[in-house]
Amino acid sequence: MQEKYDPQEVERAVQAQWEKTGASRVVEDAGKPKYYCLSMFPYPSGKLHMGHVRNYTIGDVLARFYSMRGFNVLQPMGWDAFGMPAENAAIQNGVPPAKWTYANIDAMKAQLKRLGFAIDWEREFATCEPDYYRWEQWLFTRLFERGIVYKRLGTVNWDPVDQTVLANEQVIDGCGWRSGAPVEKREIPMYYMKITAYADELLDDLKKLDGWPEQVRLMQKNWIGKSFGCEVGFPYDAASVGAEGVLKVFTTRPDTLMGATYVAVAAEHPLATAAAADDSALREFIEECKRGGVAEADVATAEKKGMPTGLYVLHPLNGEKLPIWVANYVLMAYGEGAVMAVPAHDERDFAFAEKYGIEIRTVIASPTGAYTEATAPWAPAYAEHGVCVNSGKYDGLCFDDACDAIAADLAARGLGAKRAQFRLRDWGISRQRYWGTPIPIVHCDACGDVPVPDEQLPVVLPENVEVTGSGSPLARMPEFYECACPQCGRPARRETDTMDTFVESSWYFLRYCCPDNDTAMVDDRVTYWCKGGIDQYVGGIEHAILHLLYSRFWTKLMRDAGLFGDFRLSEPFAQLLTQGMVVAPTFYRKAPEGKTEWFNPSDIELECDARGRPVAAKLVADAQPVQIGGIEKMSKSRNNGVDPQALIDEYGADTARLFVMFASPPDQSLEWSDAGVEGAYRFLKRLWRMVHEHVSEPHVPAYSGGALTPELKEFRYLLHQTIGKVADDYARRKQFNTAIAAVMELLNACAKIGDGGETARAVRQEALEAAVRMLYPIVPHICETLLAELCPKGAAVRPSFPDVDTDALARDEIELVLQVDGKLRGHLRVPASADKAAIEEAALLSEAAQRYLNGKPPRKLIVVPGRLVNVVP
RNA sequence: GCCCCGAUGGCGGAAUUGGUAGACGCACUGGACUCAAAAUCCAGCGCCGCAAGGCGUGCCAGUUCGACCCUGGCUCGGGGCACCA
Numbered sequence: 001m002q003e004k005y006d007p008q009e010v011e012r013a014v015q016a017q018w019e020k021t022g023a024s025r026v027v028e029d030a031g032k033p034k035y036y037c038l039s040m041f042p043y044p045s046g047k048l049h050m051g052h053v054r055n056y057t058i059g060d061v062l063a064r065f066y067s068m069r070g071f072n073v074l075q076p077m078g079w080d081a082f083g084m085p086a087e088n089a090a091i092q093n094g095v096p097p098a099k100w101t102y103a104n105i106d107a108m109k110a111q112l113k114r115l116g117f118a119i120d121w122e123r124e125f126a127t128c129e130p131d132y133y134r135w136e137q138w139l140f141t142r143l144f145e146r147g148i149v150y151k152r153l154g155t156v157n158w159d160p161v162d163q164t165v166l167a168n169e170q171v172i173d174g175c176g177w178r179s180g181a182p183v184e185k186r187e188i189p190m191y192y193m194k195i196t197a198y199a200d201e202l203l204d205d206l207k208k209l210d211g212w213p214e215q216v217r218l219m220q221k222n223w224i225g226k227s228f229g230c231e232v233g234f235p236y237d238a239a240s241v242g243a244e245g246v247l248k249v250f251t252t253r254p255d256t257l258m259g260a261t262y263v264a265v266a267a268e269h270p271l272a273t274a275a276a277a278d279d280s281a282l283r284e285f286i287e288e289c290k291r292g293g294v295a296e297a298d299v300a301t302a303e304k305k306g307m308p309t310g311l312y313v314l315h316p317l318n319g320e321k322l323p324i325w326v327a328n329y330v331l332m333a334y335g336e337g338a339v340m341a342v343p344a345h346d347e348r349d350f351a352f353a354e355k356y357g358i359e360i361r362t363v364i365a366s367p368t369g370a371y372t373e374a375t376a377p378w379a380p381a382y383a384e385h386g387v388c389v390n391s392g393k394y395d396g397l398c399f400d401d402a403c404d405a406i407a408a409d410l411a412a413r414g415l416g417a418k419r420a421q422f423r424l425r426d427w428g429i430s431r432q433r434y435w436g437t438p439i440p441i442v443h444c445d446a447c448g449d450v451p452v453p454d455e456q457l458p459v460v461l462p463e464n465v466e467v468t469g470s471g472s473p474l475a476r477m478p479e480f481y482e483c484a485c486p487q488c489g490r491p492a493r494r495e496t497d498t499m500d501t502f503v504e505s506s507w508y509f510l511r512y513c514c515p516d517n518d519t520a521m522v523d524d525r526v527t528y529w530c531k532g533g534i535d536q537y538v539g540g541i542e543h544a545i546l547h548l549l550y551s552r553f554w555t556k557l558m559r560d561a562g563l564f565g566d567f568r569l570s571e572p573f574a575q576l577l578t579q580g581m582v583v584a585p586t587f588y589r590k591a592p593e594g595k596t597e598w599f600n601p602s603d604i605e606l607e608c609d610a611r612g613r614p615v616a617a618k619l620v621a622d623a624q625p626v627q628i629g630g631i632e633k634m635s636k637s638r639n640n641g642v643d644p645q646a647l648i649d650e651y652g653a654d655t656a657r658l659f660v661m662f663a664s665p666p667d668q669s670l671e672w673s674d675a676g677v678e679g680a681y682r683f684l685k686r687l688w689r690m691v692h693e694h695v696s697e698p699h700v701p702a703y704s705g706g707a708l709t710p711e712l713k714e715f716r717y718l719l720h721q722t723i724g725k726v727a728d729d730y731a732r733r734k735q736f737n738t739a740i741a742a743v744m745e746l747l748n749a750c751a752k753i754g755d756g757g758e759t760a761r762a763v764r765q766e767a768l769e770a771a772v773r774m775l776y777p778i779v780p781h782i783c784e785t786l787l788a789e790l791c792p793k794g795a796a797v798r799p800s801f802p803d804v805d806t807d808a809l810a811r812d813e814i815e816l817v818l819q820v821d822g823k824l825r826g827h828l829r830v831p832a833s834a835d836k837a838a839i840e841e842a843a844l845l846s847e848a849a850q851r852y853l854n855g856k857p858p859r860k861l862i863v864v865p866g867r868l869v870n871v872v873p
Numbered sequence: 874g875c876c877c878c879g880a881u882g883g884c885g886g887a888a889u890u891g892g893u894a895g896a897c898g899c900a901c902u903g904g905a906c907u908c909a910a911a912a913u914c915c916a917g918c919g920c921c922g923c924a925a926g927g928c929g930u931g932c933c934a935g936u937u938c939g940a941c942c943c944u945g946g947c948u949c950g951g952g953g954c955a956c957c958a
Contacts, residue, residue: 860938
């Protein structure tokens with residue numbers, strides 16, 4: 001055995017061995033329990049960043065642990081290859097998106113291999129390959145025929161200078177990121193998927209996902225946002241509107257209906273358009289509402305503005321004329337694009353009414369009497385449930401009774417009924433971009449929208465295109481869009497929009513089971529690997545809502561398309577581990593034209609105050625100052641990703657893996673710092689040295705019984721306690737930093753065992769073997785090597801996880817904490833078998849208790865078995 | 874603005890079910906080895922105090938024999954908000 005730990009050489013040799021034996025290759029095996037361990041696949045941005053290292057190490061640790069426990073483990077990897085950065089690279093450097101993407105995949109795959117993950121690379125694919133997306137197109141046509149996919153208008157960000165649709169990320173302070181021009185909202189036809197038809201199931205099934213973090217389930221529940229209330233119809237005031245009709249709104253507070261003093265509609269609402277026809281000021285206001293992007297955060301934080309239309313509706317219960325306002329806070333996409341406003345009992349309506357001098361009418365009193373009278377000027381709106389006042393026949397009714405009574409009266413007039421409402425909206429999947437899956441639809445003047453028939457699939461995305469950043473390249477390629485109608489054969493136009501990349505990431509995990517199937521989307525192998533759900537999914541918490549919700553939805557769509565046969569998979573992910581983000585500081589400079597340039601932390605020199613807080617920063621290259629931004633998730637757009645390659649080059653993959661796992665528990669966000677890498681490396685060197693010293697003497701079999709000194713007995717207690725703790729950390733808690741710490745403690749204790757004779761060496765053999773096996777999932781290269789040295793005969797055998805020897809855990813005496821009045825005052829050694837009375841007696845006799853009791857009996861005596869005794873004087 | 878999460882020494886973090894706050898590691902300090910340095914090993918290391926002891930888990934209140942942990946109210950930081958992935 002080499003005396004010195006040389007990670008580069010160890011890792012090269014071990015990886016070559018794994019490669020040779022196909023150690024990570026896996027096939028279906030009915031004789032073994034399966035464990036499908038999935039990590040979220042990366043976008044091929046070019047280089048791995050620390051978030052990837054963390055994510056894939058967590059996955060690999062679990063995969064290897066379950067493998068050691070005898071499971072048939074599948075750990076696949078692929079590439080979420082479509083998306084905007086490839087187009088941006090094309091615009092900047094003129095490289096075709098496909099070429100750029102495949103080059104990035106090669107680079108990142110090499111990095112993943114260097115890290116030694118037990119990935120079955122035979123199953124790898126990229127979502128930009130026609131063999132993959134053809135099945136997505138195929139299912140799309142089925143869903144289109146069933147009406148799950150439909151077309152309607154949707155609102156997008158429009159850059160009037162670049163004449164192009166912008167992603168929310170490309171809108172900065174209301175302006176296009178390249179042109180700097182103010183962005184406008186524009187309505188265009190788009191394809192939607194009816195996720196709202198599955199809203200109830202998506203909500204109900206959350207209850208079954210007990211392997212998911214509560215936090216994620218809660219976020220999804222709130223996102224789906226099922227609320228109960230009432231639909232209310234406000235008949236048009238025919239004299240002002242000039243037409244018959246009913247304005248529909250939804251409210252969760254029908255009990256406040258008698259306090260409604262106006263209604264508000266979105267700028268795009270037909271009533272707003274009608275009123276603006278002969279009102280230039282209103283037209284101008286509606287134009288103003290169209291300025292700015294569509295992102296909800298921007299809309300919700302914008303100043304609330306409105307304008308009266310001069311039109312009226314009639315209150316459905318008392319016939320009173322209520323003005324119709326256009327308001328920028330009402331969104332056409334939600335519900336009916338109109339709301340009823342009750343300023344006295346809704347904070348937003350209150351602020352709006354105060355600003356524009358609209359009547360505020362109190363109709364709810366606090367049940368405790370705190371808000372009883374309609375007295376102006378009002379304090380902030382009383383938005384709690386209460387009792388109806390100033391509401392005629394409804395006076396005195398509580399929330400539930402008022403809702404029932406008002407809903408019944410509305411129903412009697414045909415102007416409303418109780419119903420549920422979802423916040424969830426249908427999923428718009430059309431993108432006016434090049435680098436995505438072509439939407440398989442042909443537009444024919446005679447036949448309308450015709451899905452591409454199976455025999456013409458896939459609709460292949462042409463790869464050699466010119467990307468300019470203005471408009472969609474496909475829309476400039478007649479050779480792509482000119483086609484014959486599949487139905488009537490006449491000249492027709494192929495759809496040039498592509499699909500949202502979330503579609504590809506909604507089912508890739510199923511395709512890993514059967515990537516080579518060229519006659520079906522999925523097959524029986526999915527049943528083997530996905531029965532009961534994918535056993536473990538690991539990925540960033542930033543995907544808690546969209547990606548995970550879309551994947552759940554898409555799985556249900558595939559189920560309902562009959563693709564899973566009798567197996568009928570409904571929920572794809574049984575266990576979910578949401579990794580906390582690796583965050584890093586951001587640095588930028590703003591150019592005069594408003595463009596922002598972001599600088600990588602590695603190119604920055606920081607100046608800190610006495611307490612170590614950064615106060616100023618400058619770019620090393622030009623020594624000029626840069627602005628310090630927030631500490632954000634590592635991303636390409638903020639250029640704050642830290643490249644792990646330098647770490648791997650200097651210390652090796654095992655140190656990188658150990659350090660990242662030791663730094664914090666997986667679900668916690670981690671501010672990147674490489675302080676402490678040395679410590680991880682030092683630990684591996686120490687482990688190597690301890691094994692080297694041990695094996696340089698003749699081999700002894702691991703301890704298997706016989707008399708022990710008290711010291712060795714105590715050490716074996718620690719050893720087996722540690723094995724149990726570490727196994728629990730891997731399997732249940734998924735907290736690897738404490739598993740590592742426990743093994744460190746064990747080895748610290750191991751180093752302190754007196755050299756002793758044969759027995760001590762046997763115990764040390766047992767401990768070192770166990771420690772190396774416990775660490776194997778985290779640092780597999782060094783452990784593979786050390787295990788071969790420790791058990792020369794078993795070198796070829798796949799390593800197993802050590803078992804707990806329960807005999808070693810038996811104790812004669814235990815130590816209890818002695819508290820007086822809840823404060824630590826000493827310890828108590830008692831026989832392990834001592835009962836409550838014996839413990840109480842020992843506690844009262846203790847020096848500490850005597851000192852504080854002054855001979856008086858205690859007021860209380862609390863014994864927590866196995867832990868402590870508290871004497872309350 | 875709305876939804877979710879977090880805050881513990883100089884730093885990363887531990888305390889698993891309300892029961893010893895600070896495990897493990899980093900940094901630092903002292904010592905050993907060395908011509909010297911590196912590496913390694915040993916010891917110390919929350920704050921105040923000579924000590925006894927007191928204080929201490931973002932802030933303010935509360936529940937409890939006992940609170941980092943539970944409840945209410947804040948502050949700050951992070952994530953998501955439907956076209957970043």
